[in-house]
Amino acid sequence: xxxxxxxxxxxxxxxxxxxxxxxxxxxxxxxxxxxxxxxxxxxxxxxxxxxxxxxxxxxxxxxxxxxxxxxxxxxxxxxxxxxxxxxxxxxxxxxxxxxxxxxxxxxxxxxxxxxxxxxxxxxxxxxxxxxxxxxxxxxxxxxxxxxxxxxxxxxxxxxxxxxxxxxxxxxxxxxxxxxxxxxxxxxxxxxxxxxxxxxxxxxxxxxxxxxxxxxxxxxxxxxxxxxxxxxxxxxxxxxxxxxxxxxxxxxxxxxxxxxxxxxxxxxxxxxxxxxxxxxxxxxxxxxxxxxxxxxxxxxxxxxxxxxxxxxxxxxxxxxxxxxxxxxxxxxxxxxxxxxxxxxxxxxxxxxxxxxxxxxxxxxxxxxxxxxxx
Amino acid sequence: xxxxxxxxxxxxxxxxxxxxxxxxxxxxxxxxxxxxxxxxxxxxxxxxxxxxxxxxxxxxxxxxxxxxxxxxxxxxxxxxxxxxxxxxxxxxxxxxxxxxxxxxxxxxxxxxxxxxxxxxxxxxxxxxxxxxxxxxxxxxxxxxxxxxxxxxxxxxxxxxxxxxxxxxxxxxxxxxxxxxxxxxxxxxxxxxxxxxxxxxxxxxxxxxxxxxxxxxxxxxxxxxxxxxxxxxxxxxxxxxxxxxxxxxxxxxxxxxxxxxxxxxxxxxxxxxxxxxxxxxxxxxxxxxxxxxxxxxxxxxxxxxxxxxxxxxxxxxxxxxxxxxxxxxxxxxxxxxxxxxxxxxxxxxxxxxxxxxxxxxxxxxxxx
Amino acid sequence: xxxxxxxxxxxxxxxxxxxxxxxxxxxxxxxxxxxxxxxxxxxxxxxxxxxxxxxxxxxxxxxxxxxxxxxxxxxxxxxxxxxxxxxxxxxxxxxxxxxxxxxxxxxxxxxxxxxxxxxxxxxxxxxxxxxxxxxxxxxxxxxxxx
Numbered sequence: 001x002x003x004x005x006x007x008x009x010x011x012x013x014x015x016x017x018x019x020x021x022x023x024x025x026x027x028x029x030x031x032x033x034x035x036x037x038x039x040x041x042x043x044x045x046x047x048x049x050x051x052x053x054x055x056x057x058x059x060x061x062x063x064x065x066x067x068x069x070x071x072x073x074x075x076x077x078x079x080x081x082x083x084x085x086x087x088x089x090x091x092x093x094x095x096x097x098x099x100x101x102x103x104x105x106x107x108x109x110x111x112x113x114x115x116x117x118x119x120x121x122x123x124x125x126x127x128x129x130x131x132x133x134x135x136x137x138x139x140x141x142x143x144x145x146x147x148x149x150x151x152x153x154x155x156x157x158x159x160x161x162x163x164x165x166x167x168x169x170x171x172x173x174x175x176x177x178x179x180x181x182x183x184x185x186x187x188x189x190x191x192x193x194x195x196x197x198x199x200x201x202x203x204x205x206x207x208x209x210x211x212x213x214x215x216x217x218x219x220x221x222x223x224x225x226x227x228x229x230x231x232x233x234x235x236x237x238x239x240x241x242x243x244x245x246x247x248x249x250x251x252x253x254x255x256x257x258x259x260x261x262x263x264x265x266x267x268x269x270x271x272x273x274x275x276x277x278x279x280x281x282x283x284x285x286x287x288x289x290x291x292x293x294x295x296x297x298x299x300x301x302x303x304x305x306x307x308x309x310x311x312x313x314x315x316x317x318x319x320x321x322x323x324x325x326x327x328x329x330x331x332x333x334x335x336x337x338x339x340x341x342x343x344x345x346x347x348x349x350x351x352x353x354x355x356x357x358x359x360x361x362x363x364x365x366x367x368x369x370x371x372x373x
Numbered sequence: 374x375x376x377x378x379x380x381x382x383x384x385x386x387x388x389x390x391x392x393x394x395x396x397x398x399x400x401x402x403x404x405x406x407x408x409x410x411x412x413x414x415x416x417x418x419x420x421x422x423x424x425x426x427x428x429x430x431x432x433x434x435x436x437x438x439x440x441x442x443x444x445x446x447x448x449x450x451x452x453x454x455x456x457x458x459x460x461x462x463x464x465x466x467x468x469x470x471x472x473x474x475x476x477x478x479x480x481x482x483x484x485x486x487x488x489x490x491x492x493x494x495x496x497x498x499x500x501x502x503x504x505x506x507x508x509x510x511x512x513x514x515x516x517x518x519x520x521x522x523x524x525x526x527x528x529x530x531x532x533x534x535x536x537x538x539x540x541x542x543x544x545x546x547x548x549x550x551x552x553x554x555x556x557x558x559x560x561x562x563x564x565x566x567x568x569x570x571x572x573x574x575x576x577x578x579x580x581x582x583x584x585x586x587x588x589x590x591x592x593x594x595x596x597x598x599x600x601x602x603x604x605x606x607x608x609x610x611x612x613x614x615x616x617x618x619x620x621x622x623x624x625x626x627x628x629x630x631x632x633x634x635x636x637x638x639x640x641x642x643x644x645x646x647x648x649x650x651x652x653x654x655x656x657x658x659x660x661x662x663x664x665x666x667x668x669x670x671x672x673x674x675x676x677x678x679x680x681x682x683x684x685x686x687x688x689x690x691x692x693x694x695x696x697x698x699x700x701x702x703x704x705x706x707x708x709x710x711x712x713x714x715x716x717x718x719x720x721x722x723x724x725x726x727x728x729x730x731x732x733x734x735x736x737x738x739x740x
Numbered sequence: 741x742x743x744x745x746x747x748x749x750x751x752x753x754x755x756x757x758x759x760x761x762x763x764x765x766x767x768x769x770x771x772x773x774x775x776x777x778x779x780x781x782x783x784x785x786x787x788x789x790x791x792x793x794x795x796x797x798x799x800x801x802x803x804x805x806x807x808x809x810x811x812x813x814x815x816x817x818x819x820x821x822x823x824x825x826x827x828x829x830x831x832x833x834x835x836x837x838x839x840x841x842x843x844x845x846x847x848x849x850x851x852x853x854x855x856x857x858x859x860x861x862x863x864x865x866x867x868x869x870x871x872x873x874x875x876x877x878x879x880x881x882x883x884x885x886x
Contacts, residue, residue: 059503155383159405159721225496225569304569305496307722308405415871422856423881586816589795589845600816602794607819608742672768674812674823676796687799687810700799700810706852707845739871 032124045075087245098151102250105144119281130191152242170315175216177323178209181330195273203270208353221258225303263292394735417739425699438525446479447679449529455675455686460668468533477642483680487732494729533659574628578727588710592682597623597630604678628730705733769823778837795843838864856881
């Protein structure tokens with residue numbers, strides 16, 4: 001589409017990786033599996049460090065600074081500590097469910113990275129339904145969380161898990177709708193194609209879509225201000241109250257891996273992925289992912305938490321209509337003005353976003369307050 | 374087809390990251406909505422009233438520290454005022470001024486914790502809590518200068534204070550007063566119009582005016598419901614009638630109003646401290662009283678406006694070195710009377726916020 | 741300043757309304773018979789000259805022959821306060837009418853007095869132990885407990 005073409009093509013110097021690099025299907029699969037696992041584990045440690053240190057500095061205190069230079073080895077120390085802890089199993093909980101829950105929660109998150117491009121063509125499987133695969137897989141970890149709440153034989157865990165399921169199911173809808181806007185402009189569901197189509201980053205062309213995706217994504221992965229599923233001050237620790245040792249480490253890992261996955265997807269869809277001058281593509285990818293995560297840490301430190309019925313109201317009454325309107329407007333733009341100048345479109349989109357958000361929030365009531373008992 | 378639901382019983386506490394102390398609420402929930410709630414406490418009962426009958430009048434002062442352990446100076450003040458009323462002891466001027474300064478500093482420290490913990494319950498993951506503790510550290514440093522302690526000061530004595538302030542106290546206090554209004558403005562800037570805080574706290578946990586008077590509430594809880602009743606104004610004790618200050622009154626009686634009343638009270642306390650600092654006379658800090666005071670036979674009740682409400686001590690004396698009876702009128706216990714009415718119909722998350730906004734300390738509730 | 745009303749003056753007015761109710765009256769306090777406590781407190785709360793709508797505290801004192809309950813009440817409108825006392829002489833099962841229906845703030849305080857002193861309050865909706873656990877034997881704050 002001309003709407004996405006600024007005229008600058010930064011791709012001449014980068015050849016696309018063939019889908020069976022380096023030598024055949026199985027070698028490609030092995031190399032990329034190793035890359036993905038190493039990437040996820042290392043970067044999760046890095047994200048944990050960024051969160052603790054960043055949050056500490058924002059709260060007028062030092063973060064961890066003893067283990068290693070600048071506290072960089074703190075996550076490693078945490079991992080070792082957690083591996084050495086005793087594994088406590090609730091006596092009357094459902095043992096198999098309790099044991100399986102962390103596994104089912106973690107692995108879908110890892111599987112998301114199979115379609116995230118680290119460079120031109122550098123991904124495990126260039127599915128032509130890439131983003132659809134991501135959405136489908138990311139919902140499976142909710143089953144794991146619900147199993148954790150059920151298998152713990154604990155009312156608090158059950159409350160937390162049920163809240164989680166309700167929220168994740170509700171937020172899927174605006175999430176998917178905001179992605180469709182991006183897909184319309186890029187013209188393809190494949191993640192690699194979406195990045196290749198971003199001569200201007202889609203955050204400029206789809207500001208409302210970005211906002212909805214960011215908020216919906218934060219709600220899906222239990223990040224503040226939506227972290228009421230594991231709210232320390234209400235439910236002790238929500239669905240992972242009764243977990244200790246390695247299983248707790250899996251949940252902790254899942255939380256940060258999901259945050260990493262969300263940041264990676266936002267980078268791919270909205271911030272033009274691995275594209276950028278001078279530096280290597282994967283380095284740009286890492287930098288952008290970390291920047292998105294930093295914004296998430298920032299909102300966590302600053303904002304209080306919202307209540308469960310306010311959360312649902314936000315999904316259904318605020319984000320969902322806005323996502324539908326966004327979809328319509330994007331479709332109209334793509335069909336009616338395919339030859340329009342991109343800068344006009346950017347300005348028009350930002351103006352529409354500002355007007356919609358401000359107007360809608362005036363007429364929007366958050367939650368329903370006191371219930372007559 | 375009607376969905377068949379069944380209310381279930383959830384025990385919130387006594388060991389819970391956010392009930393302030395050991396407090397248990399037996400909640401009956403229908404889904405997330407609270408249908409019934411019963412507060413259960415007594416986990417911190419130490420029998421202070423009975424212990425007080427065995428100790429000398431001066432020896433009870435450390436016991437009073439441990440009532441509302443976050444506002445020790447106020448507890449000390451209430452107790453020694455009651456003994457002085459009983460034994461008709463006149464306190465020197467310098468001691469009166471210093472007592473006022475300590476009590477108002479203590480009010481600021483206690484409200485900082487109250488607001489910080491309230492926001493922590495709202496979910497703002499420790500950030501306001503730590504900012505307010507940063508200021509509280511400065512107050513605690515000042516208290517350490519005068520009494521050597523950081524939490525349980527044991528500073529006031531019958532007839533005055535235990536020791537005079539060191540020379541570096543007044544300059545440090547002056548520096549604190551210069552800085553503090555800026556910090557309170559910083560909290561207001563970040564929090565007063567915060568959309569999420571308004572959504573969580575406005576209209577939540579309303580205590581209507583008639584109910585507040587009916588349950589004999591006191592302190593910020595009463596004033597946030599719209600009742601103009603501050604003991605420093607209606608029944609001034611010590612030398613409070615010499616100072617000019619306002620009483621912040623709320624209108625709706627919800628959690629947000631209680632939060633705002635506390636922030637405004639901090640500003641007014643700074644005003645009082647400033648005026649007191651300008652007027653401190655030199656002189657003695659303790660009246661000539663025996664350590665083993667033997668008040669004449671009789672009884673007396675003195676109350677103060679503690680940070681949590683009206684704290685009073687009812688003492689009966691039989692002319693011996695220990696009181697015959699010491700009854701403590703604890704504001705937190707009486708403020709809790711309407712907990713059930715405030716919480717029914719709201720969700721579990723709101724229950725935690727409502728409880729945090731009443732601001733109780735278990736040491737006082739259970740004694 | 742909150743004016744403490746003189747017990748003797750108030751006793752005269754109470755005696756006009758309820759004869760034979762006042763046992764003693766001094767400058768400090770009025771002592772009434774325990775059976776008529778509820779009527780007297782109701783009169784004190786509703787009479788526009790007194791208007792005592794705020795109960796400061798209820799305290800119970802154990803003088804070996806009798807228990808004495810001390811009620812201090814304040815009027816917000818007139819800004820005066822009064823100390824009302826009542827005595828119950830029965831050591832085994834002391835009973836006093838409850839004032840919870842007049843001032844709800846008496847709820848927890850009466851429960852605490854029941855818990856620690858053993859005085860039963862008639863008409864209290866939920867008279868259970870409050871600071872000690874259910875099943876505790878004895879009343880600790882009494883002078884003959886330890």
